Amino acid sequence: MVASLPRTIRIGSRKSQLALVQTHWVQGELKKAFPDRAFEVHTMNTQGDKILDVALSKIGDKGLFTQELESGMLSGDLDFAVHSLKDLPTRLPEGLMLGCVTERENPADALVLHASHKGKQLDTLPEGAVIGTSSLRRLAQLRYHFPHFQFKDVRGNLNTRLAKLDAGNYDALVLACAGLQRLGMGDRIDQVIPAEISLHAVGQGALGIECRADDGEVLPLLKALEHRPTAFRCYAERAFLRVLEGGCQVPIGVNTVLDGDTLTLTGMVAALDGKRMVRGIKAGPAEEAAEIGAALANQLKGEGAQEILDEIIATLNRDA
Numbered sequence: 001m002v003a004s005l006p007r008t009i010r011i012g013s014r015k016s017q018l019a020l021v022q023t024h025w026v027q028g029e030l031k032k033a034f035p036d037r038a039f040e041v042h043t044m045n046t047q048g049d050k051i052l053d054v055a056l057s058k059i060g061d062k063g064l065f066t067q068e069l070e071s072g073m074l075s076g077d078l079d080f081a082v083h084s085l086k087d088l089p090t091r092l093p094e095g096l097m098l099g100c101v102t103e104r105e106n107p108a109d110a111l112v113l114h115a116s117h118k119g120k121q122l123d124t125l126p127e128g129a130v131i132g133t134s135s136l137r138r139l140a141q142l143r144y145h146f147p148h149f150q151f152k153d154v155r156g157n158l159n160t161r162l163a164k165l166d167a168g169n170y171d172a173l174v175l176a177c178a179g180l181q182r183l184g185m186g187d188r189i190d191q192v193i194p195a196e197i198s199l200h201a202v203g204q205g206a207l208g209i210e211c212r213a214d215d216g217e218v219l220p221l222l223k224a225l226e227h228r229p230t231a232f233r234c235y236a237e238r239a240f241l242r243v244l245e246g247g248c249q250v251p252i253g254v255n256t257v258l259d260g261d262t263l264t265l266t267g268m269v270a271a272l273d274g275k276r277m278v279r280g281i282k283a284g285p286a287e288e289a290a291e292i293g294a295a296l297a298n299q300l301k302g303e304g305a306q307e308i309l310d311e312i313i314a315t316l317n318r319d320a
């Protein structure tokens with residue numbers, strides 16, 4: 001009998017420049033780890049790539065950047081998909097799982113200034129400065145700390161957003177450090193925004209690789225790329241979000257620190273007006289990451305987060 005070649009593994013990716021850089025990195029690492037196997041990249045446009053004229057917060061439900069890729073995996077056209085972990089919903093379709101979390105870049109948010117403000121920081125930007133962000137989480141936290149700024153929505157991929165900044169439509173943008181760094185534009189970061197001002201998004205800076213839950217061939221390949229410290233931190237962050245969100249976008253921020261085996265999670269939920277914020281902290285063994293996240297979420301619900309969530313849901317229903 002002739003030994004058959006192992007099948008080619010088909011990797012799914014969005015088409016954005018950031019997605020492609022991330023996916024090709026994963027493909028390269030897998031080739032290094034498994035030189036005898038072939039890995040092929042297949043790109044797709046997702047709903048989130050097509051709807052560019054509506055504020056993300058108004059589109060509501062998550063999964064916007066993942067659904068088409070998930071259908072591909074379920075039908076067998078793709079073997080796994082590479083996502084920015086923060087774009088991957090905390091509840092995945094039946095039959096799929098989060099197979100791997102890679103080492104995280106700096107998860108913090110970044111301030112990127114218009115050239116006319118070079119040398120300034122959030123503290124020294126003038127009253128009325130126009131800050132571009134399309135994230136409810138960034139908006140709520142920045143409004144809370146800097147009520148004298150104006151905030152304006154900004155959509156499009158990173159290059160589009162930066163072009164709008166450079167054209168003078170904004171005084172500054174707030175973006176993820178990680179995206180800028182991965183695209184080789186880390187030099188555009190004027191300030192790494194400290195966690196005291198802005199807690200980052202759940203999973204920010206890490207890649208999440210989604211695959212079929214029953215695929216015994218693909219899972220061990222993916223595990224070669226897993227970064228355990230990042231995975232523990234992100235499991236806690238995702239459990240926190242899973243308990244708090246009800247299928248709608250809510251301003252939720254987190255920070256995690258892993259010190260030896262002790263994982264510390266800081267989390268916050270903000271009201272849309274940026275006037276109220278509920279924040280707390282919980283620590284425990286890293287192995288219990290998911291329990292730590294869920295426990296902090298339930299604690300915050302008892303301390304006012306539930307009222308904030310109810311209000312956001314009522315607002316969305318009213319505007320719908």
Ligand SMILES: NCc1[nH]cc(CCC(=O)O)c1CC(=O)O
Pocket residue numbers: 084085086087174175176178179180203204205206207
């Ligand atoms: N929602 C868009 C998105 N998804 C992932 C990143 C950046 C990289 C990351 O967080 O992994 C960004 C851009 C941004 O928030 O500035």
